Amino acid sequence: MSGNNEPVDPAGGRRGFLGVAAAALAGVLLAPGVRLIEIAQAAPGAASATAGARRGVRWGMLIDSGKCASGCTDCVTACNTENGLSGGTLPTDSQWIRKIEIKEVRTGKTQSLPMMCQHCAEPPCVDVCPTGASFKRADGIVLVDRHSCIGCRYCVMACPYQARSFVHEPLAGQKPDVPRGKGTVEGCTLCVHKVDRGEQPACVTACSDAGHGAIVFGDLNDPQSEISRRVAQYPSRQVREDLNLDTGVRYLGI
Amino acid sequence: MPMRSPSRFALAVGTLVAGLLVAGSLLAADAPTRVAARAAQPVIEPARGGQCVQDPAFMRRNHMELLRHDRDATVRAGVRDTRYSLKACIGCHASKTNDSVNSASTNFCQSCHAYAAVKIDCFECHASKPAPGAAHVVVKP
Numbered sequence: 001m002s003g004n005n006e007p008v009d010p011a012g013g014r015r016g017f018l019g020v021a022a023a024a025l026a027g028v029l030l031a032p033g034v035r036l037i038e039i040a041q042a043a044p045g046a047a048s049a050t051a052g053a054r055r056g057v058r059w060g061m062l063i064d065s066g067k068c069a070s071g072c073t074d075c076v077t078a079c080n081t082e083n084g085l086s087g088g089t090l091p092t093d094s095q096w097i098r099k100i101e102i103k104e105v106r107t108g109k110t111q112s113l114p115m116m117c118q119h120c121a122e123p124p125c126v127d128v129c130p131t132g133a134s135f136k137r138a139d140g141i142v143l144v145d146r147h148s149c150i151g152c153r154y155c156v157m158a159c160p161y162q163a164r165s166f167v168h169e170p171l172a173g174q175k176p177d178v179p180r181g182k183g184t185v186e187g188c189t190l191c192v193h194k195v196d197r198g199e200q201p202a203c204v205t206a207c208s209d210a211g212h213g214a215i216v217f218g219d220l221n222d223p224q225s226e227i228s229r230r231v232a233q234y235p236s237r238q239v240r241e242d243l244n245l246d247t248g249v250r251y252l253g254i
Numbered sequence: 255m256p257m258r259s260p261s262r263f264a265l266a267v268g269t270l271v272a273g274l275l276v277a278g279s280l281l282a283a284d285a286p287t288r289v290a291a292r293a294a295q296p297v298i299e300p301a302r303g304g305q306c307v308q309d310p311a312f313m314r315r316n317h318m319e320l321l322r323h324d325r326d327a328t329v330r331a332g333v334r335d336t337r338y339s340l341k342a343c344i345g346c347h348a349s350k351t352n353d354s355v356n357s358a359s360t361n362f363c364q365s366c367h368a369y370a371a372v373k374i375d376c377f378e379c380h381a382s383k384p385a386p387g388a389a390h391v392v393v394k395p
Contacts, residue, residue, distance in 0.1 A: 181379030
């Protein structure tokens with residue numbers, strides 16, 4: 001099938017007509033020189049969508065466990081819905097975020113908080129990955145490139161937060177924005193597809209929709225951002241600070 | 255006799271040439287039929303969008319390179335330019351009958367890949383259908 005001997009497409013005429021019809025629909029002029037598609041492409045975040053992950057940014061979360069309601073699982077549900085997870089809690093089910101209860105042994109005081117990938121600045125999962133599939137983006141989000149993941153699960157073992165899951169079964173009906181597949185490791189992506197559009201992760205939105213507002217998402221490197229001001233103002237903690245991983249997810253009140 | 259033989263000769267030659275032509279045209283017409291009988295020709299379903307991001311002949315040879323290039327840019331660097339994105343391909347090429355590029359043997363990706371005997375791994379992880387309610391992207395040439 002060389003370039004100058006292409007088979008003639010028998011549906012060429014029809015396709016041509018459809019193309020013209022579709023172009024006519026999508027290209028309806030709303031105002032001189034403005035079309036629907038151009039408005040869609042000029043949506044907020046579209047500029048950063050082409051720019052990609054910016055180097056100076058460090059995305060992070062500040063979770064106030066004082067505001068996190070015991071028994072509320074809205075963040076978990078939102079994560080499952082957004083990313084197409086089953087929501088099952090078997091050892092073989094993927095779990096990107098989970099609610100945990102911690103208890104002060106002496107006083108019996110309990111606290112609730114969500115636990116997920118902490119998006120470390122020095123991620124152990126990246127250190128141990130033999131293929132380079134586990135990696136940290138320029139803006140600090142730690143991800144798995146499933147194209148090169150071989151499913152060895154070293155990262156699952158290395159993660160101190162048990163934040164990574166392995167997909168054991170063939171999957172169907174994945175979300176177009178969140179490809180997932182058997183034989184690869186996965187974990188919280190900080191809803192990278194939404195962040196790249198200039199939106200907030202699903203759990204953050206769900207928490208504020210539920211009226212708790214326990215999670216603040218933002219750029220830890222920007223001193224003017226809400227999260228940076230709070231981190232500067234209140235004493236926040238990292239889980240397993242002793243490991244010196246410099247986590248992107250910080251907690252208040254633990 | 256000398257007057258008639260050339261005309262007979264001409265007649266014979268004419269018949270032979272005509273016979274060869276007919277046989278040739280029959281053979282020529284027969285060839286694609288035999289190929290078609292051996293392997294099902296790919297069914298190319300009409301796309302939904304206007305114009306493809308590249309010339310169809312170029313896409314037939316190079317779509318995998320474009321996808322591989324953009325997948326690394328998207329996953330690693332977060333560049334979500336839709337020009338060569340798999341999502342944009344699916345948005346345009348999803349079948350109008352089952353809304354997929356890979357579910358039925360007549361679907362856009364599947365029919366050609368079955369013909370070429372190349373297994374597609376993309377859709378073990380990636381959705382083969384556009385997002386519900388998502389308007390497909392019309393790419394400007």
